[in-house]
Amino acid sequence: MVKQVLMYTIICNCCGRDACKGEEHSCWSDPDFVADGAKESGWHIEDKDDKHYCPDCFTWDDNDNLVIKKRQ
Numbered sequence: 001m002v003k004q005v006l007m008y009t010i011i012c013n014c015c016g017r018d019a020c021k022g023e024e025h026s027c028w029s030d031p032d033f034v035a036d037g038a039k040e041s042g043w044h045i046e047d048k049d050d051k052h053y054c055p056d057c058f059t060w061d062d063n064d065n066l067v068i069k070k071r072q
Contacts, residue, residue: 008034010043014057014071019043 007027010019019038028034042055059067
């Protein structure tokens with residue numbers, strides 16, 4: 001039997017990178033699990049704005065302000 005299931009991953013809002021690509025799991029059944037895994041891998045998660053940035057797409061300035069790199 002084939003059954004459709006709902007699974008989650010995180011995509012970078014800047015470059016489109018998938019947080020699960022190349023990882024042990026390709027997706028998760030719980031959105032909190034994928035967010036926790038992404039954070040452990042250096043991703044920045046903005047819960048209130050539902051924005052997610054991979055480690056290549058953001059940095060912090062000298063005043064600890066988030067700086068999002070421009071899309072290429």
